[in-house]
Each structure stands twice: as C-alpha cells, then as structure tokens.
Amino acid sequence: MTNIKTIVAVSKSIDALKASEELQKQLNHPDIDFVLFYCSAVYQLDELAAAMTKCFKNIDIVGCTTAGEFTRGGCEQKSIAAIGFSSKYFTINAKQVESMENFDIVDAQNTINELTEKCRLKEFAPIKENSFLLTLIDGLSTKEEQFLQALNSATGGIPHFGGSAGDD
Known part of the structure; x- marks a missing residue:
C-alpha cells in the first residue's frame, strides 16, 4: 500500500448507506484512523450516523x-x-460537548486536557507548536460566543478555528 497523509472523498448519493459505502471505498487505507466530513442537511442524520458507523468500524468519524x-470539483x-487522516502523520482526538448551555471554564479545561492527552501519549511533536483546535458548533444554539470564550480561555495558546454548522 502506498504511504499517504490524507485522502479526500466525495459522495453525491443522497442515500445515507450508499453514500457511506462510497466514502469508505474511497478512504479505504489501513493507516486512516480519523475521518472528518461535511454533509448536506438533506440527509437524515440518525440514518447517516448509523451508516457511517457501520462502514467505518474502528475509525473515529466527526462531521457536521x-x-x-x-470538493475538487467545486462547491x-x-x-x-x-477527508481521512493517516495515523502515521496525525494524532487526532475528538469530543462531543453535549450541552453548551452551562459550559464554563472548568468544563473547557477538562475538555482541553482530555483532547490533548492522546496527543501527548503519541509524542509526535510538542503539542503547542504542532497542534490546532477545530470546532464544529451547532449554528442554531445561540451559545457559540459563550462556549468559545470559555474554550479559548483553556487552550493555552493552541490555534483555534472552526464554524457553526449550517443547513441547505
């Protein structure tokens, strides 16, 4: 197998299982251990989650x-x-925050500690100089600023970017 860092994939099928199978086929490589995806809001998200879980066994999947x-073909x-990430080049950890309603600095620090622990264990490179924080936030929550303020106060200077999830 070829040595890869990332692989990109796209499916235009609106059937959740077929789309997941198409993505899995395109991202099929033994080094891929994390997949980040962006999907149209036309998908039934519970069906898509079940299909992705079925197709990507033992691979962490995050999306919005x-x-x-x-895509390479445009919008x-x-x-x-x-996009799938190779475990030989990336250490990626993800966490779903169930509620932003009362998310505070203590929650933020616990979240950052949990997320960076896996990175520390792999010891690729110093975390602060070689890491970033990506957030995918519920765009309808109206709590983005409060959440991000708490989270940013706990990052210790790790660069942070992201966005609010959108709908078609």
Missing part, C-alpha cells in the same frame, strides 16, 4: 451539516465531502 460541500449540494 453545511450549506454547501467543497457541491446534496453531497458529503470527507
């Missing part, structure tokens, strides 16, 4: 809805765009 998916609609 969008108002357009960017798509009613599709899923994904």
Whole structure:
C-alpha cells in the first residue's frame, strides 16, 4: 500500500448507506484512523450516523451539516465531502460537548486536557507548536460566543478555528 497523509472523498448519493459505502471505498487505507466530513442537511442524520458507523468500524468519524460541500470539483449540494487522516502523520482526538448551555471554564479545561492527552501519549511533536483546535458548533444554539470564550480561555495558546454548522 502506498504511504499517504490524507485522502479526500466525495459522495453525491443522497442515500445515507450508499453514500457511506462510497466514502469508505474511497478512504479505504489501513493507516486512516480519523475521518472528518461535511454533509448536506438533506440527509437524515440518525440514518447517516448509523451508516457511517457501520462502514467505518474502528475509525473515529466527526462531521457536521453545511450549506454547501467543497470538493475538487467545486462547491457541491446534496453531497458529503470527507477527508481521512493517516495515523502515521496525525494524532487526532475528538469530543462531543453535549450541552453548551452551562459550559464554563472548568468544563473547557477538562475538555482541553482530555483532547490533548492522546496527543501527548503519541509524542509526535510538542503539542503547542504542532497542534490546532477545530470546532464544529451547532449554528442554531445561540451559545457559540459563550462556549468559545470559555474554550479559548483553556487552550493555552493552541490555534483555534472552526464554524457553526449550517443547513441547505
């Protein structure tokens, strides 16, 4: 097998299982251990989650809805765009924050500690100089600023970017 860092994939099928199978086929490489995806809001998210879990066994998957998916072919609609990351080059950890309602500095520090622990164990490189924090936030929550303020206060200077999930 070839040595890869990342692989990108896209499916234009609106059937959740077929789309997940197409993505899995395109991202199929033994070194891929994390997949980040952006999908149209036309998908039934519970069906898509079940299909992705079925197709990507033992691989962490994180994603959100969008108002357009960017691919090599340009901006798509009613599709899923994904990228798979090689464990030989990346250490990626993810956490879902169940509620932003009362998320405070203590929650933020605990979250950052949990996320960085896996990175420390792998010891690729110093975390602060070689890391970033990506957030995908519920765009309808109206709690983005409060959440981000608490989270940013706990990052210790780790660069942070992201966005609010959108709908078509």
